[in-house]
Amino acid sequence: MTITDRPLTSMIGLPDGPPDCAAYGRAGGWQAVRRALRDMTPDAVIDMVTASKLRGRGGAGFGTGQKWSFVPKDPAATRRKYLIANADEMEPGTFKDRMLLEGNPLQLIEGMIIAGYAIQAGHGVIFLRGEYHLALNRLNRAIAEARQVGWLGENILGSGFGFEIHVHASGGRYICGEETALLTALEGRRAQPRSKPPFPQVGGLWGAPSVVNNVETLCNLPHIVTNGAEWFVSLGLGPDSGTKLYGVSGRVRRPGAWELPMGTPLRAIIEDHAGGMRDGYRLRALLPGGASTAFLDAGQIDIPMDYGAVEKAGSRLGTGLAILLDDRTCPIGMLHNLEHFFAQESCGWCTPCRDGLPWVERLLNAIENGTGEPEDLDRLHDHARMIGPMGRTFCAHAPGAMAPLASGLKLFREEFDAHIRQRACPLRHAA
């Protein structure tokens, strides 16, 4: 890969569509897998990725090299191991992985070969959401070509390392993005999360050591191996390394996603890249990284979009794609929409989530429709307090659902009161 300031997207958006194996190679692809398999030990790849400070791009931000380091290395563990690409992009407001999957599937495949080699897994699985039909076609075509050319299969480049990839098209449930629920789904069961330990790296798919990495995370690997950890660190503007696909949806002039240095200021993303708010609309608040991140106020956009800074501001970087609430859209209506999603997508396994989220949805619906009572606000606060913290429910679904609610209760206090006082939505959602 030529050294570039936007490695992930340099081959995306070409007039002829995604590159085939030869075009991918001409543009710098396959260098990394050559280097890794010929010149590096698996441990050297893990060390390099650890040194690059690459953090998971699916939302949790866990160190990728560290995640891999928990995979057992003893000879007894040379049985089946799995490397799984989490392509179940279902976080509302997020459309970055689709861009990578459709735009350059070979980049993901090369990243998966490198990750598979690092943890010595022979089996790769792409867990793809079922609605991504174009991505499914392009991935299957790319995998077939890569297999034909010899980038997949046994004894790649004569290294003795073999790797296969197959795609699983999901039946569609948000919780499948949670890595243990994803594994359960792959085993042909209702996709309920599992308790940890055992962690997937030790006892994952079919009980075998398994690593689940996000698509964007994996797509960074070829560039790190080719250009080095120091180069990757130098791409970031602040404490976090690399680039990031940032995006904006809502009433801005140019909604979209862009590859920018990690730590790009939120204001620059909204104003320079998304073109600012449309005429007649002002920014009221935003979810910085998907539906499960806490609201930030319009006055908080002078922060860098890195993991630490967004957390310090009271939210999470999440997927890095922001959803903007404008001043003509009702915040209570938006919260109702969000909680409807979380209630519907609860897997139903644990009671606080299964019963709590629909309760929250009903309360918000009543308030939005003018039948809410002042006590309803107490009930909403109770839910945020009771099922918001991690550990009160089986997985992170309910805490994710409570993040926008808890922050919204504070930020939209006046709007909540006005709905209850006036017994109507003062700001009927404009079409």
Add this chain to the structure above:
Amino acid sequence: MSTADAPLPPELRTRITDLAQAEHRPRAASVSALTMVQDHFGWVSDAHLAETASLLGMSPADLDGIATYFNLIFRRPVGRHVILLCDSVSCWIMGRDAVCARLQARLGIRPGETTADGAVTLLPIVCLGHCDHAPAMLVDRTLHGDLTAETAEQLADTLRAPTP
């Protein structure tokens, strides 16, 4: 045209069996097998569920637990075309309710229903990952974005036009 009780075609049975054998355990093919049945018949009937379950070595109840868990497996008949209209947050902000209202009025159905001529089923779906072109909907396998009530209505009309 009642195909709900017709047996699975031999070719489809073979594909399901092959898939099950390629998996680490046959049940891992559950969603893929149900999807194949649905691609053929449009939905998964009780008879087809039971037949698929037997090919996977599962009880019908076990497989139905999976079929009913996932959003994209239909256990009731659907129309020749299925509209999946996003109801998540970015599309809501950008006016999906107005798009939905117009589709309902034009098609004469509510979400979850099929037009009397069997042409179109209208269903809500979670975020389609097309938020930069909200509001968005999936018509069968094709994604449509930047919808207005008018463009959505025109699309729906083309689905109901008689096919040669």
